[in-house]
Amino acid sequence: MSDTAEQSVGMTGAPLGRPAGGPGGPALRVLRIFARQREATVFVVAVALFLYFAIDQGSNFTSKANLVTLFSENAAPIIIIALGEVMLLICGEIDLSVGFVLGFAPYFMHYLTDFYGVPGLLAIFLALLLGVVVGAINGFFTVTVGVPSFITTLGTGFILLGLIDTTSHDEPAAIPADVVGIGKWLEGYSWAWITWAIVLAALFHILLTRTRWGLHTVSVGGNQLGAREAGIHVSRIKYGNFMLTGLLGSLVGLQTMYFTNNIAPTAGQYTLMFYGVTAAVIGGTAMLGGSGTIIGAFFGAILLATLEDGFPLIGVNADTLSIVFGAAILGAMVLNVQLTRLRERGQS
Amino acid sequence: MTSAIPDAAAGPASQGEDVLRAEHVSKSYGVVTALTDVNMRLARGEVLGLIGDNGAGKSTLLKILCGFQPPTSGQIFLDGQPIVLKSVDHARSLGIDAVYQDLALVNQLTVFQNMFLNREVIRWPLVNNRAMRRETRERLDEMGIQIPSVNSLVAQLSGGQRQAIAVARSVFSNPKILLLDEPLAAMGVKEGAIILDLVRRLKAEGNVSIIIIAHNYGQVLEVCDRVNMIQGGRITLDKYSSETSAQELTEIVVAEYRKALAEREQQDRQQSA
Numbered sequence: 001m002s003d004t005a006e007q008s009v010g011m012t013g014a015p016l017g018r019p020a021g022g023p024g025g026p027a028l029r030v031l032r033i034f035a036r037q038r039e040a041t042v043f044v045v046a047v048a049l050f051l052y053f054a055i056d057q058g059s060n061f062t063s064k065a066n067l068v069t070l071f072s073e074n075a076a077p078i079i080i081i082a083l084g085e086v087m088l089l090i091c092g093e094i095d096l097s098v099g100f101v102l103g104f105a106p107y108f109m110h111y112l113t114d115f116y117g118v119p120g121l122l123a124i125f126l127a128l129l130l131g132v133v134v135g136a137i138n139g140f141f142t143v144t145v146g147v148p149s150f151i152t153t154l155g156t157g158f159i160l161l162g163l164i165d166t167t168s169h170d171e172p173a174a175i176p177a178d179v180v181g182i183g184k185w186l187e188g189y190s191w192a193w194i195t196w197a198i199v200l201a202a203l204f205h206i207l208l209t210r211t212r213w214g215l216h217t218v219s220v221g222g223n224q225l226g227a228r229e230a231g232i233h234v235s236r237i238k239y240g241n242f243m244l245t246g247l248l249g250s251l252v253g254l255q256t257m258y259f260t261n262n263i264a265p266t267a268g269q270y271t272l273m274f275y276g277v278t279a280a281v282i283g284g285t286a287m288l289g290g291s292g293t294i295i296g297a298f299f300g301a302i303l304l305a306t307l308e309d310g311f312p313l314i315g316v317n318a319d320t321l322s323i324v325f326g327a328a329i330l331g332a333m334v335l336n337v338q339l340t341r342l343r344e345r346g347q348s
Numbered sequence: 349m350t351s352a353i354p355d356a357a358a359g360p361a362s363q364g365e366d367v368l369r370a371e372h373v374s375k376s377y378g379v380v381t382a383l384t385d386v387n388m389r390l391a392r393g394e395v396l397g398l399i400g401d402n403g404a405g406k407s408t409l410l411k412i413l414c415g416f417q418p419p420t421s422g423q424i425f426l427d428g429q430p431i432v433l434k435s436v437d438h439a440r441s442l443g444i445d446a447v448y449q450d451l452a453l454v455n456q457l458t459v460f461q462n463m464f465l466n467r468e469v470i471r472w473p474l475v476n477n478r479a480m481r482r483e484t485r486e487r488l489d490e491m492g493i494q495i496p497s498v499n500s501l502v503a504q505l506s507g508g509q510r511q512a513i514a515v516a517r518s519v520f521s522n523p524k525i526l527l528l529d530e531p532l533a534a535m536g537v538k539e540g541a542i543i544l545d546l547v548r549r550l551k552a553e554g555n556v557s558i559i560i561i562a563h564n565y566g567q568v569l570e571v572c573d574r575v576n577m578i579q580g581g582r583i584t585l586d587k588y589s590s591e592t593s594a595q596e597l598t599e600i601v602v603a604e605y606r607k608a609l610a611e612r613e614q615q616d617r618q619q620s621a
Contacts, residue, residue, distance in 0.1 A: 210474045215461055219454045226452035229436070230466045290456045 039296040042283050046303040053310035060313055068190045075305035076193035077252045081276030082297040083204045084245025089280055091241055092221040092289030093149040097157035101131045101249035102268030104160045106257040107168055113176040120178030128250045135246030139239035164265050173263040183258035193255055205294040221289030275304055278329055367392045367557045368525055373422030375408050382408040384581045393554045397572035398561045405581040406561045414446035414527050415439030443524035451514040455503035459495055460484040462502055463517050491516055491546055508539030512546055528560045532567055547571045565594040579604055
């Protein structure tokens with residue numbers, strides 16, 4: 001009896017003692033509260049960076065024109081691509097091909113309307129479907145055949161790049177007359193793109209946290225064997241998330257087309273995909289699966305877009321921007337890793 | 349010793365109320381024989397302890413009983429009917445559920461999300477968290493499982509709590525037979541007590557028959573009605589807990605060890621001679 005009594009005192013004593021006797025003052029305690037929420041870190045960094053540019057650059061930065069550039073042109077496509085990558089990373093996969101789906105979808109629509117006389121709306125629908133089909137192909141090679149998704153999507157990405165270049169002869173194309181009107185809703189108004197991104201992010205947040213699909217996605221990434229033992233269709237979850245990511249790639253492809261007012265062979269590619277993955281990861285999504293948040297990725301994308309927009313304003317020229325950008329990503333990740341360690345220590 | 353025998357009249361040889369029975373079950377992997385002519389039975393509502401040294405064949409038998417692998421020869425009976433377990437899913441559909449050491453819990457999800465994994469309560473298109481939280485709390489209270497909160501991530505729980513959640517989740521689906529693979533391994537006295545209490549409670553409710561694989565003879569005798577000892581792929585002892593003691597079981601194992609040691613020494617002598 002005395003044994004168990006002693007043990008229980010020891011067990012309740014330890015967690016109570018830690019916060020009071022733990023290292024650091026109130027500042028660290030606030031930090032620890034923030035650290036507990038994965039999204040908080042990236043949110044704070046994004047807001048701080050935003051305020052820095054706003055104070056340093058004044059109306060240069062806060063003008064409507066610049067904010068539209070920041071949010072609609074820079075942030076929105078990263079956010080939308082990141083939504084798919086978050087779902088895939090959580091269930092233990094990645095899609096490197098989505099930037100080329102983005103590039104090929106508008107050409108596909110252009111070929112359908114201009115060469116095959118397909119009506120505009122149907123062509124848009126089929127262009128979106130193209131992303132879903134590419135997602136299913138990625139799912140097939142990854143899940144059914146068993147090739148790691150990093151390799152699968154590298155392959156399909158190259159194939160799509162080849163299709164873009166051979167079919168377009170590396171030439172940009174004009175938006176088909178049939179579909180110009182629809183574009184207003186996809187991209188026409190200044191705030192349209194960021195509005196799409198916010199609405200989609202909200203939907204994906206609900207999908208991830210409040211639906212069976214989201215819970216099963218986390219389960220598959222967190223404990224694939226356990227998920228299978230519980231009767232979850234692991235392959236269905238992975239196929240589905242590849243297809244969702246492909247669909248988002250097509251959507252951003254069409255939006256990019258309306259934004260730039262032409263169809264360009266250089267749209268998307270690896271850059272935007274990597275921005276999306278980076279946004280997910282600095283937002284707290286684990287590269288190895290099992291955890292991640294949409295909100296984190298959202299603010300991660302805002303953070304990247306703010307860097308992309310703000311640095312040229314303070315006179316960092318385009319050539320050196322990449323160096324600063326890379327260093328900033330590394331810095332943000334180091335901070336994130338450190339805070340994650342702090343968070344885990346707080347929990348154990 | 350508080351363990352009571354529900355059906356003391358039936359001796360270890362009785363087959364009347366057996367829910368699960370293995371007859372002449374053998375298993376070999378190539379030239380290695382893991383089980384030899386094993387006869388084992390589990391009475392309705394009974395808790396059976398399966399003990400023996402590492403490599404004696406306990407886990408092999410459990411894997412056969414839960415449908416993970418087929419026996420090389422022999423027959424399994426469920427409720428007196430001969431059955432062939434095709435897979436773990438098939439066994440589960442027949443009411444045989446195993447809880448493994450890897451637990452099949454998702455660390456990144458909360459307790460209530462794990463309890464309802466793939467059985468979520470839906471209020472289309474969303475999951476009904478409130479209902480799942482409430483029912484999880486009720487069920488865990490009923491089973492006397494204490495955790496900080498049903499909203500805790502499973503990663504934050506202790507080993508004993510995790511094991512308890514895994515067992516509770518299996519009980520959720522109302523199995524007839526529950527197979528627990530070393531539920532007490534690597535657990536302190538206090539942690540182990542959580543599981544032992546849970547098993548006692550399930551026994552008291554009497555809806556489920558349980559086989560526990562364990563190393564600690566004292567704990568086994570505390571909750572089990574009967575123990576079977578496996579040595580070298582054979583069942584060498586089948587006794588009610590009240591008829592044996594941790595000391596007797598230990599002596600048997602030690603004697604076996606000494607015998608094996610003596611045999612090996614003799615072999616060595618013969619070889620060197």
